[in-house]
Amino acid sequence: MLLSTNSKKHKVTVVGSGNWGTAISKIVAENTLQHSDIFQETVEMWVFEEKVEVPKDSKHYSASDPLCQGTQNLTELINKYNENVKYLPGVPLPKNLHANPSLEDAVRDSSILIFNLPHQFIIRICDQLQGKILPYARGISCIKGVDVQESGVSLFSETIGKKLGIYCGALSGANIANEVAKELWCETTIGYDPPPLDSKAPTPAGGTPSQSQVDIVSFEHKDTSGQYSKVKLRPLPIDYPPIDHGLFKALFHRPYFHVRVVSDVAGVSLGGALKNIIAVAAGFVDGLGWGDNAKAAVMRVGLLEMVKFGTQFFANSIDTRTFTEESAGVADLITSCSGGRNFRCAKLSVQRKAPIEEIEKQELNGQKLQGTLTAIEVNKFLKNQGVENEYPLFTGVYRILQGEMKVEEIPKCLEC
Ligand SMILES: NC(=O)C1=CN([C@@H]2O[C@H](COP(=O)(O)OP(=O)(O)OC[C@H]3O[C@@H](n4cnc5c(N)ncnc54)[C@H](O)[C@@H]3O)[C@@H](O)[C@H]2O)C=CC1
Numbered sequence: 001m002l003l004s005t006n007s008k009k010h011k012v013t014v015v016g017s018g019n020w021g022t023a024i025s026k027i028v029a030e031n032t033l034q035h036s037d038i039f040q041e042t043v044e045m046w047v048f049e050e051k052v053e054v055p056k057d058s059k060h061y062s063a064s065d066p067l068c069q070g071t072q073n074l075t076e077l078i079n080k081y082n083e084n085v086k087y088l089p090g091v092p093l094p095k096n097l098h099a100n101p102s103l104e105d106a107v108r109d110s111s112i113l114i115f116n117l118p119h120q121f122i123i124r125i126c127d128q129l130q131g132k133i134l135p136y137a138r139g140i141s142c143i144k145g146v147d148v149q150e151s152g153v154s155l156f157s158e159t160i161g162k163k164l165g166i167y168c169g170a171l172s173g174a175n176i177a178n179e180v181a182k183e184l185w186c187e188t189t190i191g192y193d194p195p196p197l198d199s200k201a202p203t204p205a206g207g208t209p210s211q212s213q214v215d216i217v218s219f220e221h222k223d224t225s226g227q228y229s230k231v232k233l234r235p236l237p238i239d240y241p242p243i244d245h246g247l248f249k250a251l252f253h254r255p256y257f258h259v260r261v262v263s264d265v266a267g268v269s270l271g272g273a274l275k276n277i278i279a280v281a282a283g284f285v286d287g288l289g290w291g292d293n294a295k296a297a298v299m300r301v302g303l304l305e306m307v308k309f310g311t312q313f314f315a316n317s318i319d320t321r322t323f324t325e326e327s328a329g330v331a332d333l334i335t336s337c338s339g340g341r342n343f344r345c346a347k348l349s350v351q352r353k354a355p356i357e358e359i360e361k362q363e364l365n366g367q368k369l370q371g372t373l374t375a376i377e378v379n380k381f382l383k384n385q386g387v388e389n390e391y392p393l394f395t396g397v398y399r400i401l402q403g404e405m406k407v408e409e410i411p412k413c414l415e416c
């Protein structure tokens with residue numbers, strides 16, 4: 001347990017409750033109990049409410065239980081059974097995790113916000129959150145995707161930060177949610193690098209000002225088009241424990257979930273987004289029965305394209321060693337190309353000769369692929385930049401998804 005002399009405790013909310021959203025909520029709720037001197041024990045998990053039936057093979061199913069009759073609100077089922085019977089079935093959740101269908105209520109008074117939902121939904125959620133969160137909250141984005149707009153591409157950690165006026169870091173790694181939820185050992189990477197503190201702020205006995213002593217720090221986001229936008233970062237009131245690398249380790253590290261905290265938010269975010277395109281390619285070649293060598297070749301070329309993309313478009317903010325040295329890079333690429341959903345659905349789409357969107361609907365029970373959308377979004381950006389041909393694997397995946405290229409042509413496109 002970390003010792004704290006601060007009078008206020010951090011309240012933590014997880015925005016999202018899918019497969020990974022629920023697994024991360026479990027981890028965080030275990031840690032708020034363990035570190036109850038710095039965190040409020042109850043963790044709020046915002047749930048996009050939907051009607052769900054308790055499956056007949058669930059251990060909770062009983063013909064005499066009114067909650068097992070017909071469809072019920074997912075939040076009620078989660079709170080009654082301490083299990084997300086739809087998105088993380090069979091995994092007991094801590095009792096201090098509270099499923100909340102109201103976004104506004106879930107984030108009220110939370111000083112730490114964890115964003116964990118499919119990337120296509122986050123912008124709308126941020127719009128709904130504006131003015132509803134503590135102005136001095138800090139965020140961590142677990143989202144794997146990039147935000148492509150007319151002006152350029154930005155990381156979701158940046159987009160969230162800009163839209164909500166807060167600082168937001170990122171968490172990503174080789175973390176297939178079902179394995180993590182079963183407490184099988186793995187590693188993850190957290191990127192957190194808030195802006196330098198205002199040196200004019202009063203300092204204790206000549207020391208460096210802590211986050212809580214600074215009035216307002218403005219920091220700049222720059223997207224790939226070179227556009228700057230200023231965000232005023234509100235100070236954390238002095239009575240909270242400071243939010244730093246140590247605090248995030250306390251919040252996320254578990255004996256089965258090993259956390260490394262780094263400063264390279266761009267590397268952590270981009271690695272998680274781009275590897276999903278490569279996992280789709282790996283699934284395609286595996287679907288043809290081409291074996292592990294072909295898959296390894298796709299991964300090699302994909303890793304090079306990840307490094308090139310980071311160097312070309314995020315030169316000022318990225319450390320591309322994150323791709324080769326951290327869980328958020330090569331390790332995530334390997335696990336995703338071995339057993340991730342993007343890989344599995346792409347493989348089935350080739351085997352069944354069916355569009356991948358159809359497989360997604362048939363196989364994932366409401367879970368969402370990120371690689372297919374990301375391939376389309378990244379392609380739009382690369383086209384705008386006039387460099388589509390410099391990324392043959394990313395472009396090949398896009399063309400296959402559009403029906404403009406055959407999976408069998410992947411080797412040809414990698415040689416050109
Ligand atoms: N599942 C995994 O193994 C891992 C996933 N990730 C990443 O974490 C992020 C979240 O993924 P998951 O939690 O697995 O999600 P998921 O793939 O399970 O998606 C289902 C979630 O989307 C929500 N949803 C559906 N329609 C919505 C709407 N209109 N508005 C808001 N939410 C809606 C559902 O309520 C449900 O919570 C993604 O970016 C993913 O790439 C990262 C590591 C592991």
Ligand SMILES: O=C(CO)COP(=O)(O)O
Pocket residue numbers: 144173174175176177276279332335336339340341342343369370
């Ligand atoms: O990101 C993941 C593992 O780290 C999961 O990838 P999928 O979304 O392809 O399952």
